[in-house]
Amino acid sequence: MAKKANWKELMTLHLRAYIPALVAFLFLLPSPVFAAALSLSPTNASVRVGSTVTETVFVLSTDQAMNAISGTISFPPELLQVVSVSKAGSVLSLWVQDPTFSNADGTISFSGIVPNPGYTGSHGLTISIQFRGKRAGTAAISFSPSSQVLANDGNGTDILNDTNSATITVTSSASAPSTPPAPSTAEQGLLARIISSTHPDQTQWYNRPHAIFDWTNAQGVSGVRLGYDKDADGEPSVPYSEPLSHKELDLEDGIWYFHVQEKGSGGWGPISSYRVQIDTVPPLPSTVTFPQGTTTPSGSSITALFTTTDELSGIDHYQVAVDGKVFTVTADAGSRPYQVSAGPGAHMLLVQTYDKAKILCYRRSIVIL
Structure with a gap:
């Protein structure tokens, strides 16, 4: 008489029948998409021959913590030359290779690490590059294909899947008027040129509330007045007896203007203003x-x-x-x-x-x- 199959044998047969289908189903499930990006800001800028302009490199890695970046940036050396590369405010705190540049080859290289738990965010400042215009033309700046952003996953997975390029239009210095009107005594050389390493493009929005401003005071400046508000024509109201050239502010969301006014031997000069646009609130759920x-x-x-x-x-x-x-x-x-x-x-x-x-x-x- 044939032996009856017990329940254990029946269960084993059923499992053997369903396991291939289960494996196939699990294989077809979509895996998480982890991606990072490197960007240059501003994407479009202009500079005169002999003058300088700053490009800032940012990293975006929102759904996977990253812990290392290795990047090479190319630029046309016949149109631009690098004046300096700054690490100030960088999310990278350990540098495998300090930023280096070659004005002969038209390259900038850097390699750094963010210690555990890594960096997660959408606007991480990496380095700032100051270019000087050499000759009139349109200069394209881009990342090399060898650039990498490595995940903080223990395996050093390269998660870089997007980079952008920037364009700097270099114009001839001869386009300036040959005989500009003479400024008043109080205004001669006292218009501060403000730059920001954290918010380098006044037309762009940033999610970074901490703003850093720098400017170079003219020779003979004995003091400055500083201020910030939401008025493009605002006036600074806080005087300093020393010629400060650096200021850091923590700003709320909105459009802000930072104002600088220098004092020379002939009195107070004109007011310089710098626009900052901050938005730290995500879009509403789509x-x-x-x-x-x-x-x-x-x-x-x-x-x-x-x-x-x-x-x-x-x-x-x-x-x-x-x-x-x-x-x-x-x-x-x-x-x-x-x-x-x-x-x-x-x-x-x-x-x-x-x-x-x-x-x-x-x-x-x-x-x-």
């Missing part, structure tokens, strides 16, 4: 809707709409990932029907919304194609 639903016949695409608002700086762009494949969608395009295409089955849709201060928020949706 709404992802599917006007035709989330299921379609096999081979068809699904229509998606992304809508959200950012009360201060405004929406800059969306990053859309379908099962790990990333696409960039402009703010205008996001409000129009966007076609999501993938093969049959369940898929993960990840929408990252960036405002103009490079702050993001997430929105995940499951779509069935």
